[in-house]
Amino acid sequence: GSGGAEGREIPSGEAEAEEFACPAHCTELSWRQNEQRRLGLFCDITLAFGGSAGPGSAPASAPAQPLREFRAHRSVLAAATEYFTPLLSGGFAESRSDRVELRKWSSEGGPDPETVEAVIGFMYTGAIRVSPGNVHEVLELADRFLLTRLKEFCGEFLKKKLNLSNCVAIHSLAHMYSLNQLALKAADMIRRNFYRVIQDEEFYTLPFHLIRDWLSDLEITVDSEEVLFETVLKWVQRNPDERERYFENLFKLLRLSQMKPTYLTRHVKSERLVSGNETCVKLVSEAVESHALRAENLHSGNLQHST
Amino acid sequence: GSGGAEGREIPSGEAEAEEFACPAHCTELSWRQNEQRRLGLFCDITLAFGGSAGPGSAPASAPAQPLREFRAHRSVLAAATEYFTPLLSGGFAESRSDRVELRKWSSEGGPDPETVEAVIGFMYTGAIRVSPGNVHEVLELADRFLLTRLKEFCGEFLKKKLNLSNCVAIHSLAHMYSLNQLALKAADMIRRNFYRVIQDEEFYTLPFHLIRDWLSDLEITVDSEEVLFETVLKWVQRNPDERERYFENLFKLLRLSQMKPTYLTRHVKSERLVSGNETCVKLVSEAVESHALRAENLHSGNLQHST
Structure with missing residues (x-):
């Protein structure tokens, strides 16, 4: 060229390259691929969600649950989560067939189809509407599909919704899905309000290991130790066939020495459940005895003082 | 539940739903799908780029150019640009086959494979590196594939790189791809520096319609009208077989009355080219005549004044 600068810099090849990044393009791309999915365009895989007919259940006795099917793109699923990467590209049967069956969910018939649709939508777009009504299933799906960010969002969502009527359920969920911060916050609320929490039916749905943890917790607030005995009884009675075997373990955690002798006897x-169990009978006797001895000491002490 | 508020609001169902949007998810999704493309994972379409062997050229006489092939995902391409939506999902032959041939490019062998790779990458990720070396082909590809944002970025990029040695080429590009702002800015630079621009060989590669536009432009700056005559001559002589037929049209745009009589004769x-054209000969005669008449008037006027 004839050249000339006109007071501005002259281009000098690759040194003047520029990066152009357009985040809006990614977002639009995602939403359009999600739209394609809804229309069934270019889909190459079917996700089939259904009840808990795992390999353990006999196919003859348990009638096959109808599976809910969702068409999708392997490419998007594999890009959205590592859960699908090996499943779709590796040596699994699913990578050759065009169908993945997803069973074994917390509810009998598998998660609600609307929630499944919302979570698949999240895999495509990174956006979802979470409500108190769907957060449990969203959390279960997010956990299964390794959608870490969505799991964390559910944890934050539940943290904000935490109150006395749901803290037991939320603590149990938080435990199940390793949402540690949420678990700590719920546990703190339970501890500080234990006397009210145990009036709630929800508490009596907890598994043994959580009931054991609560009775071992030194910071739970109750009016009296007697209340805890009644709580243990009530928990066992909700499902005696399953729970009677845990009674002795829980009973050992009670501080019998803090119960009134009349209540004990x-x-x-x-x-x-106590009288039929040798260990329990012995513990009660020991508590009653220690009460008696203490009373005697107290009495003689008082006498000594009054002389 | 047993309820209780503890000084905070109580959840009330769907009213407390929350939107969770995670733009980082979209970005990551895009980059992972692009990575799949590079690895050939889940690809279901081939884009074949090649020379200009369009339907008009005889297959026997013109040897088939080797096509450069790029594997991709229909879903992403169709989501990235409307160019592919009908092509891949409609009734075209391409929507049934797994191959799209892309021919007829400005350069003989089609665009540089590295640039094609970069533009396909942009379709996936919304990100690209544009340099003075690839911007012309990026622009051509962006225009063909209806990537409006990328086209606009190229326009902005070129606007910043505009200088005297490239303004003619950039103006011509801007015209071709309807980058109006860029065209205006380049035109302005050309106008203000026309006397230098016409010393550049680039100017003589312009098509007739642009040369006509420039000669019609009242704001071009030149030292003398004579220079414009030489410019027209030089432009025609670069390719006489093609351009001699335009000579008369361009010659008519020259202001012969502003050329010196000695230069005209x-x-x-x-x-x-002038003497062989009746119209041109007539125009020159008229200009010489008007010079002579003016000189006579001037002379007699001077005489009148001096008496």
């Missing part, structure tokens, strides 16, 4: 000792 | 009149 009239209510605890006469309870069938 | 010695150089213009004797030029073969």
Whole structure:
């Protein structure tokens, strides 16, 4: 060229390259691929969601649950989560067939189809509407599909919704899905309000290991130790066939020495689960004895003082 | 539940739903799909780029150019640009086959494979590196594939790189791809520096319609009208077979009355392209005549004044 600068820099090849990045393009791309999915365009895989007919259940006795099917793109699923990467590209049967069956969910018939649709939509677009009504299933799906960010969002969502009527359920969920911060916050609320929490039916749906943890917790607030005995009884009675075997373990956690002697002799000792268990009977006797000894000491002490 | 508020709001169902949007998810999705493309994972379409063997050229006489092939995902391409939507999902032959041939490019063998790779990458990720070396082909590809944002970026990029040695080429590009702002800015630079621009060989590669536009432009800056005559001559002589038929049209745009009589009679009149054209000869005669008449008026006027 004839050249000339006109007071500005002259281009000098690759040194003047520029990066152009357009995040809006990614977002639009995602939403359009999601739209294609809804229309069934270019889909190459079917996700089939259904009840818990795992390999363990006999196909003859348990009638096959109808599976809910969702068409999708392997490419998007594999890009959205590592859950699908090996499943779709590796040596699994699913990578050759065009169908993945997803069973074994917390609810009998598998997650609600609307929630599944929303979570698949999240895999495509990174956006989802979470409500108190769907957050449990969203969390279950997010956990299964390794959608870490969505799991964390559910944790934050539940943290904001935490109150006395749901803290037991939320603590249990948080435990199940390793949402540690949420678990800590829910546990703190439970501890500080234990006397109210145990009036709630939800508490009696907890598994043994959580009931054991709560009775071992030194910071739970209750009016009296007697209340805890009744709580243990009530928990066992909700499902005696399953839970009676845990009674001794839980009973050992009670601080019998803090119960009144009349309560021990009239209510605890006469309870069938106690009287039928050698260890429990012995613990009650020891508590009653220590009460008696303490009373005697106290009495003689008082006498000594008054002389 | 047993309820209780503890000084905070109580959840009330769907009213407390929350939107979760994670733009980083979209970006990551895009980059992972692009990575799949590079690895050939889940690809279901081939884009074949090649020379200009369009339907008009005889397959026997013109040897088939080797096509450069790029594997991709229909879903992404169709989501990235409307260019592919009908092509891949409609009734075209391409929507049934797994191959799209892309021919007819400005350069003989089609665009540089590295640039094609970069533009396909942009379709996937919304990101690209544009340099003075690839911007012309990026622009051509962006225009063909209806990537509006990328086209606009190229326009902005070229606007910043505009200088005297490239303004003619950039103006011509801007015209071709309807980058109006860029065209205006380049035109302005050309106008203000026309006397230098016409010393550049690039100017003589312009098509007739642009040369016509420039000669019609009232704001071009030149030292003399004579220079414009030489510019027209030079432009025609670069490709006489194609351009001689435009000579008369361009010659009519020259302001012969502003050329010196000696120049008109010695150089213009004797030029073969002028003397061989009746209209041109007539225009030169008229200009010489008007010069003579003016000189006479001027002379008599001077005489009148001096008496």
